[in-house]
Amino acid sequence: MKKNVRVRFAPSPTGGLHLGGVRTVLYNYLFARQHNGKFILRIEDTDQSRYMPGAEEYIFETLAWCGLLPDESTKHGGGFGPYRQSERKVSYKQYAERLVTDGYAYYAFDTPQELEAMRNELKSDVNPNPQYDRLVRKKMKNSLTLPADEVKAFLQEGTPHVIRIKMPEGETVSFTDMIRGEVSFDTSLVDDKVLLKADGMPTYHLAVVVDDYLMQISHAFRGEEWLSSAPVHVLLWRYLFGEKAMPQWAHLPLILGPNGKLSKRDGAKYGFPVFAMNWNDRKTGELTAGFKENGFLPVAFVNMLAMLGWNDGTEQELFSMDELIQKFSMERVHKAGAKFDYEKAKWFNHEWIKRTDDETLGQELLKQYVAHSQTTENVLPEGHPELLKKCTAIIPLIKERCTFLTDVYQQASFFFIAPKEVDAAAVKPKWNAEKKKFFEELINELLSLQHWQGLAIENAFKNLATNSGIKPGELQLPFRIMLVGGKFGPPVFEIAEILGREETTLRIENTLPQFD
């Protein structure tokens, strides 16, 4: 038996690649890496009602951004393909037929109308969701109730039918979940799930078991919402391949929104992303925001996600992917669902931005500057070593003020463009002729300054202030407002250093009249 860890999700990001889905992928990935195993991606694309154009590409883009690309998939190949469920159709039917022959499943010929009629009839306050179970099946049109020749005739005529599992009565099915330990179910209380649909396609229940077997999956992780259908899967394993060959299951706790399971709606409603990357629904034109486009670093996103339901037992909270691979353990994954907190997610990103090197952030700043600038066209980082150097020099001054990657230009814009409006109101009340004179003299002082360097500028500034009989502190705010336009930003003399002698004196000159 090969030691593989497998992952599966729907091609629709709606169902598959929200926060919880990516975390499932992440835990799969970490577990596979730790055990030197294979991380397999099987695409579920059978449900027409949910199939989304572009979803498969989106899945790979997202996983690439997160650094979670699989070892085997539709894109990466592998020995157990095809990896698209719709391309595996033939084999499912054969297994379903075998179950019927062996007496573990049966044909059901009930029409959708008949099913609905049954449900309406049985529906009551004590039974709001009637199921097709061991009691109900006795009254329905299937190969257990119909005479054999009638069944044969139906099949020969090609009457639409499904194959349902025949749930045994009074048995206890149990299995050991990697996270929850022993979980057991009374088969009398489980319904006869459809295994093969009328169109010949398998349901998830059949497909997952058959594929896990054929792809030699040893560990299967999925969300907790699948726990209640686990008895069906265990039974199918028992009937088809033997329980011994069954993969080890791990049902991961859910990621919760403000109320219940986190949904796409929650994101729009409460103003935070729920997808890793922007998802553009080509059918509805709806755009669902992603962490990437909101200015998250992949390392921060992955770190945040990993900590939603797992910790290493110490007080460490910041983990790189390599550290996660090293320290992750299934035993320490929580049983209870975790409510997503965007504030904490922002904190992770802030921490990782502070840990990102200046060169990388400098590139990012340059990119954003180019994007924001209307005057510069065709400016590329490679073509402007001077500009890149400036950007990289700015980063140490601003990086700890950025929560999002998208903040860098916003925090640094005044280095590139003189403020259009200055907060003169903050200066005027305390403005006087002496101060004005100070700044006029400051211009000359700065022009003749020998070393254009933060500390030297500061000394010149303070000496001049003292000589003018004004406290240096009272002059710093006006100076700041002249340079950046408002009461914000890094230390003012360091700003002046990067701005350069010419630009600094120019800004003083230009704003001085506005304070009168």
Next chain:
RNA sequence: GGCCCGUUCGUCUAAGGGUUAGGACACCACCCUUUCACGGUGGUGAUACGAGUUCGAAUCUCGUACGGGCUACCA
């Protein structure tokens, strides 16, 4: 309704019978800084409830409550 899973500060969590129940986010205060942040120090704040086992329970057992999931020819 039935079945399954769960329950420690507002949130994420540590403590696998003996701790003043620890940390992080958020919040508040103070310090640093004559800007705004960062940072530093401190503070508010939790074992859902009830029984039982035990010298001793957040931790083990049972019950109750609450929360979540599932209950489709969706995944």
